[in-house]
Amino acid sequence: MDAPPTAGEPAVEARGLSKRFRGGQLAVDGLDLRVPRGSVFGFLGPNGSGKTTTIRMLLGLVTPTDGSAALLGRPMPADARRVLPKVGALIEGPALYGFLSGRDNLARFDAADPTADPATRRARIDAALDRVGLGAAARKHARTYSLGMKQRLGLAVALLQPRELLILDEPTNGLDPQGMREMRTLVRELAGDGTTVFLSSHLLDEVEQVCTHTAVMARGRLLAQGPVAELAAGARGRLVVTTPDAGDAASVLKEHGVTALSTEGDRVTGDPPTEPGTDLADLNAALVHAGVRVRSFGVENGSLEDAFVALTGEGFDVAG
Numbered sequence: 001m002d003a004p005p006t007a008g009e010p011a012v013e014a015r016g017l018s019k020r021f022r023g024g025q026l027a028v029d030g031l032d033l034r035v036p037r038g039s040v041f042g043f044l045g046p047n048g049s050g051k052t053t054t055i056r057m058l059l060g061l062v063t064p065t066d067g068s069a070a071l072l073g074r075p076m077p078a079d080a081r082r083v084l085p086k087v088g089a090l091i092e093g094p095a096l097y098g099f100l101s102g103r104d105n106l107a108r109f110d111a112a113d114p115t116a117d118p119a120t121r122r123a124r125i126d127a128a129l130d131r132v133g134l135g136a137a138a139r140k141h142a143r144t145y146s147l148g149m150k151q152r153l154g155l156a157v158a159l160l161q162p163r164e165l166l167i168l169d170e171p172t173n174g175l176d177p178q179g180m181r182e183m184r185t186l187v188r189e190l191a192g193d194g195t196t197v198f199l200s201s202h203l204l205d206e207v208e209q210v211c212t213h214t215a216v217m218a219r220g221r222l223l224a225q226g227p228v229a230e231l232a233a234g235a236r237g238r239l240v241v242t243t244p245d246a247g248d249a250a251s252v253l254k255e256h257g258v259t260a261l262s263t264e265g266d267r268v269t270g271d272p273p274t275e276p277g278t279d280l281a282d283l284n285a286a287l288v289h290a291g292v293r294v295r296s297f298g299v300e301n302g303s304l305e306d307a308f309v310a311l312t313g314e315g316f317d318v319a320g
């Protein structure tokens, strides 16, 4: 008999998880990951940073070169047969038959599951279709579905059984704004039901909007992880000045130790000086003294993007 997983055990845990592909490429490098139960966890990183490879290792689809992974307190892939029934996954778009209706696609997946009782199939399929908002389109051929509907049908496949953990690889990738909104709402609803959701994304604002926790990847390495609010709050805020004299303002701020200055129209932003004893009021006085007409002056709260830039020294949308 196995001991039940202890309470407080993370939904996903990786220790030193690494993958070097045959060509020599180190796609994932010593990843230590801890996904709290009940969280919506955003696995964030630019394209090519190693997110998909990590997800494939977590699910036992790729063998790690080094390190270990556990899902719901059980080692993977050793306990895959016991764990995977409690885990729904959506990776790389589901394999759907276009000539079958949404409902018949689900029936096919359900029939392929040896643990699924055929007597209750219909109810399971209805519930899954309802959950993803496809009840009305259930009888249409899947080939007529928009990409967003196909993604939601893929999620319905994952929801045919009750799940403790959902792992979604870039669930909004390629969707139009409406499709993105629907998928994000769905993720929030699923999390509201108590399911832990682990999703990968290359979109900072998506993670900020949807996730409670995040881990930030770049070039196969983990840069930071923790509650989204804590990471964003830890980032230094940006000084923001609006003024019709933007050019002069930038010069004065530069003279007074403001770095990483950028000007957009009447808005000048920069990193405030870090020397102890620097008072922002003195900066404002210096601007006024130099004849700069200041409309507003303040420090904006740090965002996840600020945290990322601080961690990597570069913008987010760089190719990994």
Ligand SMILES: Nc1ncnc2c1ncn2[C@@H]1O[C@H](COP(=O)(O)OP(=O)(O)OP(=O)(O)O)[C@@H](O)[C@H]1O
Binding pocket: 021, 022, 023, 025, 026, 027, 045, 046, 047, 048, 049, 050, 051, 052, 053, 054, 170, 202
């Ligand atoms: N089967 C493979 N063989 C060799 N290299 C691979 C293989 N799969 C991925 N890679 C490389 O490993 C690195 C990480 O890829 P991965 O797909 O995990 O990143 P990702 O963050 O998921 O990016 P994307 O969002 O573009 O999928 C990339 O440089 C990729 O080219």
